[in-house]
Amino acid sequence: MHALTSNVRRLRYRILAMICAVACVFSLAACGSSEEGKIRIGIKFDQPGLGFKKSGTYVGFDVDVAKYIAKKLGYSEDEIIWKEAPSKQRETMLQNGDVDMILATYSITDSRKKAVSFAGPYFVAGQDLLVRKDEDSINGPEDLNGKRLCSVTGSTSAVVIKQKYSSEVQLMEQPGYAECATALFSGIVDAVTTDDIILAGLAAASRGKLRVVGKPFTVEDYGVGIKKGNTELAIKINNAITDMIQDGSWQRAISDNTQGTAYTPNAKYNPPTPDEGEE
Incomplete structure (x- = not known):
């Protein structure tokens, strides 16, 4: 009887140990992949001058604008999680909550606004x-x-x-x-x-x-893609873009990322007035 009780006790300990081990594994996995307290921003990884992954870092005009907005929202650069946002996946990434915002030469269009919302524009291309x-x-x-x-x-x-x-x-x-x-x-x-x-x-x-060539012949409003209906976030982003334009950071970002090209944005539309997404 005593041997049986000991065996039952040992079996109970083994089961408890296994449960604890499994719990620890899941706990560590959750902690390792946690994005709590950070902001997830979608950009292009393959567009020089805009969004480009280079030796583990990210550079370009879209990246500079994203960093500025993130800072105004209370996030430091090391609290940004950069995610690649290919053109065909942008709406899905926002709808699924994979990212908090997307800056990836993302033109504001009526068809896209049926699926997502925008802040901006932060640049008008042609x-x-x-x-x-x-x-x-x-x-x-x-x-x-x-x-x-x-x-x-x-x-x-x-x-x-x-x-x-x-x-x-x-x-x-x-x-x-x-x-x-x-x-x-x-x-x-x-x-x-x-x-x-x-x-x-x-x-x-x-x-x-x-x-x-320097003679643009269309108008493309680049917006910050956000989840559909998030008006509060759109207003905050628009305020950040306005500050970036007013303090000279916007122009510096343009100059830094097009250095040596003599490129200047179309002055008829730039710098833009960010008023998208506000109701």
């Missing part, structure tokens, strides 16, 4: 052209007839040019703008098209070998 430094025959989209134009697969930029400006342009698609820039530098294409500030980032990375 579609433009990137050419080789010594190219003097392309001064706008109307000069592209018979030329070879590169844009990214799925982008509407090249379609806009073909439909509205140069019906005889030869289109070439690449998976990313870095590949388009390489094709341009190599002479495979004559121009690259997308938003001007994206092109300025590519020009900066080329170290003077490429230049932006």
Whole structure:
């Protein structure tokens, strides 16, 4: 009887020990992946001058704006969790609560506002052209007839040019703008098209070998994507963007991330007035 009681006691201890071990494992896992007390911001990881992952750090205009906003919201830089936000996944990431906000050349459109809300705009871009430094025959989209134009697969930029400006342009698609820039530098294409500030980032990375034409022909309001209906957060972000513009940090961020390109934002629309998302 005594032996039986001892066996039962030992079995009970083993079960308790196993439960504690499992509890500890789950506790450690939860602690290790905890994002409590931090802000999660979605950016691009592959756009030089805007959102670019470089040796474990993140640089670019979108990154600088995000850091400024985060600081105004009470977060230090080491309390920011950067998450890659590919274009096709942005709405889903916000809807699922994977991120608190997204700054990733995210144009404010009526269709997107059905799924998410925006603050901003923090920048107004315009579609433009990137050419080789010594190219003097392309001064706008109307000069592209018979030329070879590169844009990214799925982008509407090249379609806009073909439909509205140069019906005889030869289109070439690449998976990313870095590949388009390489094709341009190599002479495979004559121009690259997308938003001007994206092109300025590519020009900066080329170290003077490429230049932006500087005649934007569309208007794209870059907003801070947030979860649908979060008006309170939109107001706070708008206040932060206004402060960034007023204290000169916005212009410094533009200059720092387009250095050596002679790029200047379209003065008709920039700096913008952030009024999106306020009711």
